[in-house]
Amino acid sequence: MSIDWQPTAEIATLRERARLTGQVRAFFAARQVLEVETPMLGHGGSTDVHLDSLSCEATTPSGQERLWLQTSPEFHMKRLLAAGSGPIFQLARSFRDGEVGSRHNLEFTMLEWYRPGFSLGALIDETDALIREVLPGDPGPQRRHRYRDLFRERLSIDPFTEALDGLRRMASDKGGLDMEDAQRDDCLDLLMSLVIEPTLGREGLDVVIDYPASQAALARRHQDPEDGAWVASRFEVYRNGLELANGYDELTDASEQQARFHEDNSTRRALGKPEVNVDERLLAALRAGMPSGSGVALGLDRLIQLALGKGSVADVMAFAAPRA
Amino acid sequence: MANYSTNEFKGGLKVMLDGDPCAIVENDFVKPGKGQAFNRVKLRNLMTGRVWERTFKSGDSLEGADVLELEMEYLYSDGDMWYFMKTDGSFEQYAVEKRALADTEKWLKEQVPYTVTLWNDNAISVTPPNFIELEVTETDPGLKGDTAQGGSKPATLSSGAVVRVPLFINEGEVLKIDTRSGEYVSRA
Numbered sequence: 365m366s367i368d369w370q371p372t373a374e375i376a377t378l379r380e381r382a383r384l385t386g387q388v389r390a391f392f393a394a395r396q397v398l399e400v401e402t403p404m405l406g407h408g409g410s411t412d413v414h415l416d417s418l419s420c421e422a423t424t425p426s427g428q429e430r431l432w433l434q435t436s437p438e439f440h441m442k443r444l445l446a447a448g449s450g451p452i453f454q455l456a457r458s459f460r461d462g463e464v465g466s467r468h469n470l471e472f473t474m475l476e477w478y479r480p481g482f483s484l485g486a487l488i489d490e491t492d493a494l495i496r497e498v499l500p501g502d503p504g505p506q507r508r509h510r511y512r513d514l515f516r517e518r519l520s521i522d523p524f525t526e527a528l529d530g531l532r533r534m535a536s537d538k539g540g541l542d543m544e545d546a547q548r549d550d551c552l553d554l555l556m557s558l559v560i561e562p563t564l565g566r567e568g569l570d571v572v573i574d575y576p577a578s579q580a581a582l583a584r585r586h587q588d589p590e591d592g593a594w595v596a597s598r599f600e601v602y603r604n605g606l607e608l609a610n611g612y613d614e615l616t617d618a619s620e621q622q623a624r625f626h627e628d629n630s631t632r633r634a635l636g637k638p639e640v641n642v643d644e645r646l647l648a649a650l651r652a653g654m655p656s657g658s659g660v661a662l663g664l665d666r667l668i669q670l671a672l673g674k675g676s677v678a679d680v681m682a683f684a685a686p687r688a
Numbered sequence: 689m690a691n692y693s694t695n696e697f698k699g700g701l702k703v704m705l706d707g708d709p710c711a712i713v714e715n716d717f718v719k720p721g722k723g724q725a726f727n728r729v730k731l732r733n734l735m736t737g738r739v740w741e742r743t744f745k746s747g748d749s750l751e752g753a754d755v756l757e758l759e760m761e762y763l764y765s766d767g768d769m770w771y772f773m774k775t776d777g778s779f780e781q782y783a784v785e786k787r788a789l790a791d792t793e794k795w796l797k798e799q800v801p802y803t804v805t806l807w808n809d810n811a812i813s814v815t816p817p818n819f820i821e822l823e824v825t826e827t828d829p830g831l832k833g834d835t836a837q838g839g840s841k842p843a844t845l846s847s848g849a850v851v852r853v854p855l856f857i858n859e860g861e862v863l864k865i866d867t868r869s870g871e872y873v874s875r876a
Contacts, residue, residue: 414723462695462746463725465717539726539743550745553723558743561720581722610722 372684381668381680384498385455388475388664391497395490397451397477402440404457405431408643410438411628412581416461417640432640433459436661437476438582439646442614445478445657446649453477455664466676467606470685473664480657484613487658488571488599491609494662495569495601498671503603504568511575511595512588514560515552523552523576524593531555549578564602573599582621583612601662608667611660618650689752694727694744702734702755705742709734709753709807717746734805735812737790753807760804762796770796772804772811784811792816794849795867816867821876822846823862827853840872 373381392399409417409432418433434440437456444452458474479487492506515523521534528548535543535551538559543551564570577585580596588595597613615621625642632639665677678684692703697715704710710731719725725746732739734755760772760782769783770793782804786793788811792802795816803815827843840852843863851865853872862876 412722414719414725463717463719464695465715468717468719540741541743541745550724553720554726554743556723557718557720557726558728579722607720 368687370687371682372678372687373680373682377672377674377680378682380672384668384671385664387497388455388494391494392453392477395451397453397479398449400441400444400449400452400454402434402437402444402454402456404434404459406434406439406643407431407641408439408646409433409640410435411625411632411640411642413628413631413635413637416637418459418461430641435460436474438659438661439643441476441478441659442646442654443649445480446652446654451477451479464685466678467666469665469677469681470688472677472681475662475664475667476659478614478657478659480655482658484573484597484599484611484658487611487660488573488601491601491611491660491662492569492571495603495608495667498667499603500671506569506571508571508573508599511572514572515555518560518563519555523555549576552576552579561602561607562605565604565606570602571599572602580615580624581612582615582624584615586613599660603670606666606670607663608670609660609662611658613658614654614656616650616654616656618647621650622647689754691749691751693749694729694746697727697729697750702753703731703750704753705731705733705740705750708736709755709812710740711755713739718743719746734807737813754809756806757803758806759801761799761801763798765796770814772802772814775801782806782811784814788812789814794847795820795822795865796847797822818866818868819864819873820847820867821862821864822849824853824857824859827857827859829858 389399405422415435417435419430422429422431436458437454441452441454454476456474456476457471459471464470496503512523515521519534521530531548531551532543532546535546535554539554543554574588574595575598577594577596580598583596583598585594586597599611600607601609629639665680668680669677672680674680692701697712699712699714701712702709703712710733713730713732715727715729717725718728727744727746728741729744730739730741759775761775763771763773769785770789772782772784774780792814797820800817800820804811805813822845824843825846828841839855841855842850843853843857844850851870851872853863857863864873864876866873
């Protein structure tokens with residue numbers, strides 16, 4: 365049997381990739397956003413219940429320590445913001461255990477940037493402009509949809525008020541699997557990924573806003589003017605059914621952030637998943653004061669895949685997971 | 689059998705689903721921006737040959753299926769069952785039912801090796817070689833001087849299959865046939 369040593373991307377594709385990455389850097393240079401590089405290994409990691417971190421043992425000046433490969437450069441970049449960096453961006457290699465597929469790879473390149481003083485709406489427009497810069501031709505208009513309205517239009521349910529029984533039934537039915545014991549958010553995630561997402565971004569750039577408050581992660585929450593329901597101040601951008609970017613009106617309240625980390629870890633315990641060290645330095649930075657503003661993470665490999673019309677992220681990576 | 693988790697679902701892996709042995713065809717990882725991950729999996733039901741598309745929560749598992757694919761020569765039929773023999777020198781024989789034989793029945797020829805799929809030591813399907821050589825037992829007489837032009841006619845082969853062949857083919861000739869498409873390839 366021959367050994368598959370060859371790259372998963374063609375050399376011509378890698379040339380195109382380098383050209384597009386150059387365009388991304390020029391985009392930010394023109395806007396006076398500073399490029400930074402932060403560590404891939406940190407003392408803390410993401411506690412997000414649905415992200416599995418990789419970790420390793422390292423010999424450091426304080427002895428043998430467990431360090432976490434970052435699932436995104438978010439924590440370190442926020443510490444730079446708190447230290448007065450102003451607007452920053454990074455092309456950061458990020459790691460997520462178990463995530464391998466046509467849209468995922470164990471390690472990938474996250475384009476992440478932060479805009480102190482930007483509203484979420486202003487950052488949506490900047491994200492839109494960056495995507496248009498990289499995609500060839502005109503991808504069509506930008507349309508914003510409230511999460512709630514998408515469920516109402518496509519599934520005829522209100523995701524915030526529908527009874528759990530009804531959600532479970534619909535998720536089991538649409539997914540063809542047993543969701544009878546599933547949590548509310550798991551049912552919503554299934555309906556979002558299997559029913560709604562594939563239809564998004566077919567005629568333009570679709571932006572989803574106002575996620576359920578329970579899916580706020582590191583975003584602020586605000587009240588829906590319609591009925592006062594709490595929603596997460598978050599957005600995601602879709603093109604051709606592919607999620608490209610995920611942005612937040614960043615949470616700057618240290619005690620709220622600490623509470624969410626600990627809540628994540630107690631959910632992890634309940635699910636039998638390993639706990640992740642809470643990033644105390646991030647919490648200290650938030651206590652010291654991080655300027656209000658918005659930030660967004662964009663999957664660069666996916667954007668390049670779309671720009672070059674390739675079928676899978678592996679087609680635009682020199683060596684995708686199985687051949688690394 | 690061992691259990692396999694969604695991240696071990698690779699093409700070709702044999703698992704049990706709804707009581708039937710299945711082979712994984714494709715496995716893709718689906719995940720919303722933040723939240724529960726799922727796997728969309730295509731599986732071929734080995735009993736029926738049909739392809740199912742199913743969704744699993746990432747980390748769910750399925751029981752492995754005790755499925756083996758072995759090379760066996762076709763021996764004979766008693767009208768009820770069809771008999772095959774392992775080619776590994778053991779001379780071990782397996783009886784195959786008509787249902788498991790399915791479409792392969794029309795491509796049977798003695799002493800030709802077939803791939804027989806066994807589940808819990810019972811034959812559940814038989815796959816013919818991609819190409820097989822069979823004799824024409826019945827066709828209209830060949831047309832002289834028509835070797836270059838297109839045009840075809842039906843011919844019945846020794847296995848019972850009926851295929852389209854060029855007009856110049858005569859009874860008694862041995863032809864090479866592609867069993868996947870059921871098409872004539874050449875004279876053998």
